[in-house]
Amino acid sequence: MLERTDVVVVGGGIVGTAAAYQLVDRGIETVLVDEDRAGSATAAGAGIISPPTSSRRENDDWFAFAELAAAHYPALISSLEAAGIDDHGYKRGDMLSIARTPAEAETIETDLARAQRRGASVEEISPAEAEAAFPALSGVERALRFPDAGRVDGAMLTAALDRAARAAGLTAVDGRVEAIHTDEGAVSGVVVDGDRLEADRVVVAGGAWSGGFGDDLGCSLPVSPIRGQIVHLDGSDIFETPGDLPIVGSVADNYIVPWADGRIVVGATREHDAGFDPRITAGGVQTVLDSGLRLAPGLAEATFEEVRVGLRPGSPDGLPILGEIPGVDGAYVATGHGPTGLTLGPYSGAVVAQSIAGEEPTADLSAFDPARF
Structure with a gap:
């Protein structure tokens, strides 16, 4: 395994893989670590892309983000097809x-x-x-x-993003991130199956298991x-x-x-x-x-x-937890999507990648700020 990288993405579901794809597409060295746990939401989800009919449709903040997320799909699919990947689901x-x-x-x-x-x-x-x-x-x-509206096979799309990301230079590791290390208020690396991997930034996209990293980062990640x-x-x-x-x-x-x-x-x-x-x-x-x-x-x-x-x-309020974690330089989170992960996931990964790359995110993330907890 590598000893150092720019970014570690924790979690290989639709959100983490989308983030990794967007990062390597920007030329940022990235390692994606996934444990392939039983119960992955990405593989099980029905994949309905229709913000006006979602169970979360009454919330204006959710809806505004979901509309952008649904609009992100055609461009994402076009980029995959341009890379010769047609089986995207x-x-x-x-x-x-x-x-x-x-x-x-x-x-x-x-x-x-x-x-x-x-x-x-x-x-x-x-x-x-x-x-x-x-x-x-x-x-x-x-x-x-x-x-x-649209429909997406979550497993197929994740596999398509993974292939495109690997072709662009992504390193994917099958393993468990046991800890995230910080030093003087900044991310310094992670521990993967007992081995240290140094990194300047980390994206916690571990789905329902994301909350376990709250103690490492000195914050509350109330994901259940x-x-x-x-x-x-x-x-x-x-x-x-x-x-x-x-x-x-x-x-x-x-x-x-x-x-x-x-x-x-x-x-x-x-x-x-x-x-x-x-x-x-x-x-x-x-x-x-x-x-x-x-x-x-x-x-x-x-x-x-x-x-x-x-x-x-x-999440406690039914909204994603998305963006930079306060007080820890280089720590980002993208989780808490509940039953709307396949609607929001690819775009959530994209906006986190934008933030890491120093770009202005194309969506207002204030309602999803991790600091609200």
Whole structure:
């Protein structure tokens, strides 16, 4: 292993890998260290890119950042494709937001007014149009169509970013960062599996495990795991072209994401008391299937394939923890994205890289300042 580098990125999920990619693209020597823990949120996530329909859509600070993050995707994908990487797992398409009860229809009305006020692309469509667009739906009361949504396979995009970054000079290390060292108020290096690696800067992007570095950096990083269980079905027998179907979300906060290979992803639980336990549970699977089949009864004949589990990094206020850590020169953090990591992750990595490179970040990060804790 190297003895010295400019930057160490801790965590090889979507956020850390995006940061590493952006850093080496700027000519900054970077080492990415990842332990490949069970329960990685990146690999399990459904990958919906649609800020106006997110569970966090009511928060203006989150939404403003999420809009920039969604807009970052096309340029990022173009850069990967220019490097000859086409298997990135990203696709643009429609998202439908569905109400099935009068109470849910009131939420649709609120969401429509909010989206229009913010200038988002949205139109109301009839229940019949919604059910024609996604034939497994039934009993739709009201529906909105968001044409600027997208979906991303988190594992595929992370692998694509990793390949591009390695081609640009990234050093990737399989291992565990056991400690971050500081000297006179500045980062001096890390310890990886017992070996010291000197560095001037470090980015903590360890997802749900990021909070363990708070003591090393003399700060509070109140990140806790939120377990999400997500069911994968095979819809090949009930849909002719699954990849052409829209994403579907219920205002009750469950969702269905179809993919071209026939997968139909149905999610998800949000379990705040499961700790670092990546198990699949009978109750979790039942919850996901019950809500999914309530939304789309036509999926009852789909083949059950698997369940994936991700431990999402949650913060006390539900907002990311993003930027330079106060009082420690060269220490940065990018975590706390909760269930919106695949929406925000690539852009979060980019703005941290901008800060490290001495550039003015392209987003206002004040609401996500680590110092607020």
